[in-house]
Amino acid sequence: MDQLKDFLASTPWWAYVLVFLFIVFLRDILQKKHTISHNFPVVGHLRYLLETIGPELRQYIVANNREELPFNRSQRSWIYASSKKQNNYQGFGTDQDQSAAGYVFINPALFPYKLKPDHPNLKEKDLVPCAKLMGEYHQRRRPFRPRSIVNISAMSFGSLSARAIESLNRGAYAAGAFHNTGEGGYSPYHKKGADTMLQIGTGYFGVRDDDGNFDIDKLIKLTTDYPQIRAIEIKLSQGAKPGKGGVLPASKITKEIAEIRHIPMGQDVISPSNHSAFTTPNELLDFIENIADKTGLPVGFKSAVGKMELWEELTDLMLERNIGPDFIAIDGGEGGTGAAPPSFANHVALPFVFGFAAVYKIFQKKGLANRVVFIASGKLGFPSSSLMAFAMGADLINVAREAMMSVGCIQAQSCHTNTCPAGVATQNKWLEMGINVKDKSERSGQYLKTLRKEILEITHAAGYEHPCQMTMDDVDVGMGDNNYTTTLKQAYKYEKEAVSFTDMKSLIECPHIGNIQKIEDQVS
Known part of the structure; x- marks a missing residue:
C-alpha cells in the first residue's frame, strides 16, 4: 500500500x-451510437459541448439587443429594471427599426x-381598475371588477x-391584481392573498371525481371555502398548443401534487x-350557466x-338563449409558458392581433361586444x-x-426539461431553493405596477383618462418597406365598441372591486 x-x-x-x-479515445472508437465522436475521438466532444452552450453564447455574446426571440435583450432588460424599481429609461433615442x-x-x-386636484391617480399613479364589471350583464350573484387592468x-x-x-401570488396581492391558477388545481401557493381566477382544464384537476370527470360539488365547496376565488375560467385551449393535451409523468407526481x-x-x-363535460357550443353554454348558477361567480x-365557424355558432346561440360567458380570454399563438411540440408552438393558432380581431368582429356584428369582458x-x-x-x-x-x-426567469428555454436554472419552471428542490420569495414577490408586484403606470402615462398622452377610451384611430401600425403607416381601424376593418366609462373614481368606489380584503382575512 505504501509503495502504491x-x-x-x-x-x-x-x-x-x-x-x-x-x-475516452477507446470508448469513442468502440461505441457505435454517435458518429462524430467515433470518427473524431476525443475532439468530437467539443462539438457537443458547443452545441450545449450555444444558446447561452448567442444570448449573451453574439446576438444584439433586438435579435433574440421570443423576448429580446432590450425587452428583458426593461422587465428586470421595472421589477427591481431601477432606471428603466433609455438614452439617445430609439434603437428600433420604426419602418x-x-x-x-x-x-x-x-x-x-x-x-384634476382630487384625481385618484395623483395619489396612486398606477391604479387602473377594469372599466367593465364581470358578470354584470348576466346578473351573477358575485360580480367582479378587477382592481388591475x-x-x-x-x-x-x-x-x-x-x-x-407563491412569489407571483404575493406580488399580485401587493399590486392589486388577480392571479389565474392554471389548470393544475388550487394549490396552497395560490392562497397567499391575491384574488384568484380558478381555471378548469380538460383534466378537471382539483374538481374531479375518481374517474376524472368534472365534480360540481367539489367546485362549490372550493369557491365557498375560499372567497378570494373571484371568477372561473374554462380552458378550451392555449396559445402554446391548442387542441393538444399534456402528460404529467408518474415520476413527477409528488404527494402534494396528487392531493x-x-x-x-x-x-x-x-x-x-377535449372536455368530457361538453362537446358543442350549446353544451358549453349549459356548462357555463350551471357553474355560474351554483357558485354565483362570473364564468368565462x-x-x-x-377556424371561425364555431365562434359564429356560439354567438348565435348567445343571442337566441340570452346566456353566455361573462369573459373570454383570447390567447395568441405566440404564447408559450407550457411545454409544446415545435409544430404546435410555431404553426397552430393565429397570433394575438389576428385572432382577437377575428373574434371581436363577430361579437361586434352580433351586438355582443359589451356583454363580455x-x-x-x-x-x-x-x-x-x-x-x-x-x-x-x-x-x-x-x-x-x-x-x-419578474421573479427571475432568464429565458433559458428549458421549461420542458425540469432543469430551469432560475428555479421558476422546475420541481427540482435544489434549483427552486434559489428563489427568495420575499424578494421575488416584491419584484413581481413592482413589475405589474410599473407596467400599469406606463400604460396610464401613455393613455394620458393620448388625451384619455382610462385605456378603455383608446380607439383604433389612436394606434398606427407600420406597413413595411413603403414606410407608410395605417390605423388599426384601416388595417383590421372595424372600430371597437365604446365602453361605458364615467371616471376613474367611480370604478374605484365600486363595491365589487377586487383586492379590498385584508391579507390576513384572505390567506388560508
Whole structure:
C-alpha cells in the first residue's frame, strides 16, 4: 500500500490526463451510437459541448439587443429594471427599426389629459381598475371588477415551482391584481392573498371525481371555502398548443401534487385534448350557466383562435338563449409558458392581433361586444402592446412569461426539461431553493405596477383618462418597406365598441372591486 501511494505521488499530473484521454479515445472508437465522436475521438466532444452552450453564447455574446426571440435583450432588460424599481429609461433615442412592418405607433394628443386636484391617480399613479364589471350583464350573484387592468395569466403549480407560484401570488396581492391558477388545481401557493381566477382544464384537476370527470360539488365547496376565488375560467385551449393535451409523468407526481389535483400516485396523468363535460357550443353554454348558477361567480373561457365557424355558432346561440360567458380570454399563438411540440408552438393558432380581431368582429356584428369582458394574452406585457390591445377592444391584459421574468426567469428555454436554472419552471428542490420569495414577490408586484403606470402615462398622452377610451384611430401600425403607416381601424376593418366609462373614481368606489380584503382575512 505504501509503495502504491509513493507511485501515485511521484506520477506527474499530465500522466493522469493522458490516461483519461486514452480511455475516452477507446470508448469513442468502440461505441457505435454517435458518429462524430467515433470518427473524431476525443475532439468530437467539443462539438457537443458547443452545441450545449450555444444558446447561452448567442444570448449573451453574439446576438444584439433586438435579435433574440421570443423576448429580446432590450425587452428583458426593461422587465428586470421595472421589477427591481431601477432606471428603466433609455438614452439617445430609439434603437428600433420604426419602418418595420407591424411597428406600433401610439398617436399622442395635442393636449394630454390633465388630472384634476382630487384625481385618484395623483395619489396612486398606477391604479387602473377594469372599466367593465364581470358578470354584470348576466346578473351573477358575485360580480367582479378587477382592481388591475394587468393580471397574471394561467400557470399551474407543477409547471412552475411552489416558490415561483407563491412569489407571483404575493406580488399580485401587493399590486392589486388577480392571479389565474392554471389548470393544475388550487394549490396552497395560490392562497397567499391575491384574488384568484380558478381555471378548469380538460383534466378537471382539483374538481374531479375518481374517474376524472368534472365534480360540481367539489367546485362549490372550493369557491365557498375560499372567497378570494373571484371568477372561473374554462380552458378550451392555449396559445402554446391548442387542441393538444399534456402528460404529467408518474415520476413527477409528488404527494402534494396528487392531493391538489385529486389524482392517483404512481401513474401518468393525461390532460385530454377535449372536455368530457361538453362537446358543442350549446353544451358549453349549459356548462357555463350551471357553474355560474351554483357558485354565483362570473364564468368565462380561454381559447386560442383558428377556424371561425364555431365562434359564429356560439354567438348565435348567445343571442337566441340570452346566456353566455361573462369573459373570454383570447390567447395568441405566440404564447408559450407550457411545454409544446415545435409544430404546435410555431404553426397552430393565429397570433394575438389576428385572432382577437377575428373574434371581436363577430361579437361586434352580433351586438355582443359589451356583454363580455375581453382578456388579451400573448406577449402583451409591454406598454405599447397593451395599449394596442385596448384600442382593439381588450378590457384586461394577462401576462405570463413576462411575470416569470419578474421573479427571475432568464429565458433559458428549458421549461420542458425540469432543469430551469432560475428555479421558476422546475420541481427540482435544489434549483427552486434559489428563489427568495420575499424578494421575488416584491419584484413581481413592482413589475405589474410599473407596467400599469406606463400604460396610464401613455393613455394620458393620448388625451384619455382610462385605456378603455383608446380607439383604433389612436394606434398606427407600420406597413413595411413603403414606410407608410395605417390605423388599426384601416388595417383590421372595424372600430371597437365604446365602453361605458364615467371616471376613474367611480370604478374605484365600486363595491365589487377586487383586492379590498385584508391579507390576513384572505390567506388560508
